[in-house]
Amino acid sequence: MRAKGSNLWASALRDAAPTPYWTDRLDRPVAREPLSGGESTDLVIIGGGYSGLWTALLAKERDPHRDVVLVEAGLCGDAASGRNGGFCSASLTHGLANGAERFGAEVARLERLGRRNLHEIEQTLDRYDIACDWERTGELSVAVEDYQVADLHTAAEDALDFGHDVRLLGRDEVQAEVHSPTYLAGLWDTERVAMVDPARLAWGLRAAAIRLGVRVYEHTPAVKIVRDGSGIAVFTPFGVVRARHGALATNAYPLLRRLRRYLVPVYDYALMTGPLTAAQRASLGWDNRQGLGDMANQFHYYRITPDNRVLFGGYDAIYHFGNRIHSDLERRSATFEKLAEHFFATFPQLKGEVTFSHAWGGVIDTCTRFCPFFGTALDGRLAYAAGYTGLGVGATRFGGQVMLDLLAGQETERTRLRFVRSKPLPFPPEPLRSAGIAITRWSLARADAQQGRRNLWLRALDRAGLGFDS
Numbered sequence: 313m314r315a316k317g318s319n320l321w322a323s324a325l326r327d328a329a330p331t332p333y334w335t336d337r338l339d340r341p342v343a344r345e346p347l348s349g350g351e352s353t354d355l356v357i358i359g360g361g362y363s364g365l366w367t368a369l370l371a372k373e374r375d376p377h378r379d380v381v382l383v384e385a386g387l388c389g390d391a392a393s394g395r396n397g398g399f400c401s402a403s404l405t406h407g408l409a410n411g412a413e414r415f416g417a418e419v420a421r422l423e424r425l426g427r428r429n430l431h432e433i434e435q436t437l438d439r440y441d442i443a444c445d446w447e448r449t450g451e452l453s454v455a456v457e458d459y460q461v462a463d464l465h466t467a468a469e470d471a472l473d474f475g476h477d478v479r480l481l482g483r484d485e486v487q488a489e490v491h492s493p494t495y496l497a498g499l500w501d502t503e504r505v506a507m508v509d510p511a512r513l514a515w516g517l518r519a520a521a522i523r524l525g526v527r528v529y530e531h532t533p534a535v536k537i538v539r540d541g542s543g544i545a546v547f548t549p550f551g552v553v554r555a556r557h558g559a560l561a562t563n564a565y566p567l568l569r570r571l572r573r574y575l576v577p578v579y580d581y582a583l584m585t586g587p588l589t590a591a592q593r594a595s596l597g598w599d600n601r602q603g604l605g606d607m608a609n610q611f612h613y614y615r616i617t618p619d620n621r622v623l624f625g626g627y628d629a630i631y632h633f634g635n636r637i638h639s640d641l642e643r644r645s646a647t648f649e650k651l652a653e654h655f656f657a658t659f660p661q662l663k664g665e666v667t668f669s670h671a672w673g674g675v676i677d678t679c680t681r682f683c684p685f686f687g688t689a690l691d692g693r694l695a696y697a698a699g700y701t702g703l704g705v706g707a708t709r710f711g712g713q714v715m716l717d718l719l720a721g722q723e724t725e726r727t728r729l730r731f732v733r734s735k736p737l738p739f740p741p742e743p744l745r746s747a748g749i750a751i752t753r754w755s756l757a758r759a760d761a762q763q764g765r766r767n768l769w770l771r772a773l774d775r776a777g778l779g780f781d782s
């Protein structure tokens with residue numbers, strides 16, 4: 313007999329491992345030794361997610377003789393970079409609409425640079441033989457409420473104005489593409505998004521950087537960074553790394569006090585099903601294997617893996633008072649059950665048929681403009697890039713380029729951008745910070761339930777250029 317309602321979600325989750333599917337592999341790389349004693353180098357990179365790994369690789373590509381050291385508090389690719397949805401987007405600005413709203417005429421250049429960035433990521437994977445299940449399937453945005461159909465039409469017009477290859481799909485067409493009764497319309501951006509295995513991408517970048525001579529120290533947290541002689545010194549429990557320059561790539565765990573007002577760590581969660589049978593797989597259609605996302609404020613993102621599992625994530629975006637980050641917060645049964653319920657509402661043909669093998673969460677570095685910001689500290693010796701807000705798989709490579717430009721004191725097409733030179737509006741301090749986020753989340757949920765109507769609070773935030781997203 314089939315379970316009903318909440319029992320069904322709970323039973324589908326019963327055997328889910330509370331760990332990211334992507335890193336739960338037997339062939340994950342062996343950890344590098346921690347730092348032992350002092351090091352001296354040209355460039356020290358703090359953080360071994362995509363941001364730090366791209367910066368290391370690009371630094372070596374720009375100048376193979378440059379000596380580069382990377383220190384990672386845990387294991388490279390174990391944080392957001394190894395636990396995301398694997399949507400690698402050309403967008404640097406968390407979508408075209410956000411970019412156009414915030415950067416005006418500059419958005420055309422940002423779109424071009426973002427597209428080039430995606431292309432160069434693809435070339436890098438070829439160059440270093442990085443096997444990470446890269447599939448240039450594009451992304452299908454779906455309307456699941458009447459009011460979202462109009463939003464999709466507007467998005468299609470905007471995308472066409474920028475020369476994007478998009479296809480607007482009516483109800484029958486979108487349901488023929490992917491078999492969900494919830495879809496009312498779809499917009500398929502056919503080539504500006506690739507699907508990737510996120511952990512294998514991080515591990516591949518790490519291996520390539522090591523091959524080029526980058527010295528990677530894992531389980532080596534930086535605890536303090538100071539000016540030192542003509543460069544900087546990075547203190548770790550196992551020794552000090554002295555360097556001419558540094559790049560801070562620590563995502564939502566900023567070491568610099570000045571970054572804390574711009575960033576809030578937001579927990580995003582995902583489920584992974586077990587591999588579908590041939591019949592279950594056929595019941596979904598989805599032959600073009602696009603990444604999928606709906607148009608709500610509290611949106612879901614989902615995709616299919618090469619071995620025909622479905623990853624289903626998003627919706628809740630949870631902030632904890634005082635910017636709290638802790639591994640206990642990576643598990644949240646209320647969110648997992650909600651996601652399971654929404655998964656079966658999206659694909660009712662799988663109800664009672666499919667269970668989840670993994671359920672996990674991870675931290676996103678949200679800022680009020682939803683896209684990265686950049687800068688330098690310690691008299692220009694330390695560069696930073698942060699604030700990717702849930703769309704950093706591709707954009708972190710661009711961020712690495714910006715950090716290297718800034719450290720070289722080079723004026724480039726990138727560093728001339730207002731996108732690079734400006735900062736987001738800061739979040740207020742606690743307790744206003746958590747109160748403001750709670751009101752915003754409540755308002756966004758209400759807007760989703762009320763045909764997208766934004767209340768006074770959201771309209772005031774829109775006018776001020778402030779927001780909260782994942």
Ligand SMILES: Cc1cc2nc3c(=O)[nH]c(=O)nc-3n(C[C@H](O)[C@H](O)[C@H](O)COP(=O)(O)OP(=O)(O)OC[C@H]3O[C@@H](n4cnc5c(N)ncnc54)[C@H](O)[C@@H]3O)c2cc1C
Pocket residue numbers: 358359360361362363364383384385386387388389390391392393394395396397398399400401532533534535561562563564565567580581582625673674675676700701702703704705706708
């Ligand atoms: C569940 C989830 C789903 C997501 N889905 C997508 C998606 O589909 N597409 C997309 O584009 N983006 C997505 N994102 C966001 C994306 O994963 C991030 O933007 C991206 O991985 C950021 O890379 P990063 O290197 O800046 O951060 P991280 O991967 O978090 O790396 C930062 C590293 O710095 C290390 N570190 C921190 N402090 C120190 C210290 N003091 N000393 C040394 N090391 C330190 C950490 O251990 C960590 O390894 C998602 C994120 C999550 C959590």
